[in-house]
Amino acid sequence: MESQDSTRNSNSADQTNEIGHTQHVSVMLDEVLEFLRPRAGGLYIDGTVGGGGHTAQLLAQSAPSGRVLGIDTDERALERVSGRLAGFITADRLKLVHGNFDEMRQLAVQAGFIGVQGILLDLGFSSDQMDDPQRGFAFSSDGPLDMRLDQSLAVSAADLVNTASEQELADIIWRYGEESRSRAIARRIVRERSTRAITRTSELAKIAAAGVPYTPGSIHPATKTFQALRIAVNHELERLETVLPQITELLSQTDLAGQAARVAIISFHSLEDRIVKEYFRREATGCLCPPRLPVCVCGHKARLRVVTSRPVTPTVQEIERNPRARSAKLRVAEKIIEA
Known part of the structure; x- marks a missing residue:
């Protein structure tokens, strides 16, 4: 940073x-x-x-x-x-x-x-980078679900979220985010995208945080999912x-x-x-x-x-x-x- x-x-x-x-x-x-x-x-x-x-x-x-x-x-x-x-x-x-x-x-x-x-x-x-909503790295402000550091990369976070299989998404969220709810989150993503594409950070944050109480000052329940997708998109x-x-x-x-x-x-x-x-x-x-x-x-x-x-x-x-x-x-x- x-x-x-x-x-x-x-x-x-x-x-x-x-x-x-x-x-x-x-x-x-x-x-x-x-x-x-x-x-x-x-x-x-x-x-x-x-x-x-x-x-x-x-x-x-x-x-x-x-x-x-x-x-x-x-x-x-x-x-x-x-x-x-x-x-x-x-x-x-x-x-x-x-x-x-x-x-x-x-x-x-x-x-x-x-x-x-x-x-x-x-x-x-x-x-x-993090505070620019147009980059799509964070969910504090709504923006396009991008996450690419290098805009020449072919696959954005939105592409990944909307095309990867449920198993692939679960593996990404678990491996790169160490998120214990990875399977449930992947399942909700696949269910939501069956009706419409997920293209905004606020949409993904809502899906990833569903059912988990959040107390201001603690780690947001969507944090690990966003980290995992960012790592995957940029091959970090x-x-x-x-x-x-x-x-x-x-x-x-x-x-x-x-x-x-x-x-x-x-x-x-x-x-x-x-x-x-x-x-x-x-x-x-x-x-x-x-x-x-x-x-x-x-x-x-x-x-x-x-x-x-x-x-x-x-x-x-x-x-x-x-x-x-x-x-x-x-x-x-x-x-x-x-x-």
Whole structure:
């Protein structure tokens, strides 16, 4: 969940105070900067530019010569950030590209970002996206049932809701939303769509929440269904699994101070966090052979060292300022420096 917060770092004030409006507040901005340690002359990748807050501060902290490659699948987000950070683009310190982060290796090579000192993935959705009813991510305001980050994707949430079988819908809602009522919700969706297509967020929210009492301040009973469909539409988990090995390959052996290059990943639900945790753990391990084998036959070598043994979470003060940060988890790993 990215956004601009120019009050965090006085070094960036002159360059960020003039860069337009965004609804976002960057999640764990100070922690990200502390772990990634941006420095002058370094190369950094923000694989999920969003509102541009993390990107702006990476640029500020790596002044005057650090460079950032910013990737986002949402063209509207890139348009907003290109306007706000136009000075960095002109100075050839920021390159923005449209694409999904699962294409990171190819996009980085094309942009000349080889041997990167730090990589960030913020897997949350920005407030600019969530609060726009026309994007269809939330049900707080009625809008078209879309949920596509990249409008070039062929299948929207409405397409999925109106064409998938009852079993497919139940599986999606259970797998990606961990919703215990998945079968009942899928059954109601199929029943409702038999009379008319479900095309609005308010319609789906009503179906998903049917029969469940809701107390303001608690999690809305349609939340997990919306999460599941959004993940499915945007192939979020598959893309995360695809990019992790690419990140490891793109990281330099060391940063400009001789310290290990690092990757920082912010997740917002347990499915994402589990994938990141397991990947970091596996790549921090040498032999992966079953314990019963007397000698190693896999040839696997550890490539990463886990920096955060437990995920870093937002402070109470940050959550009070930005309630959407409450579920965020930050994990960090660094490239093992070969002798």
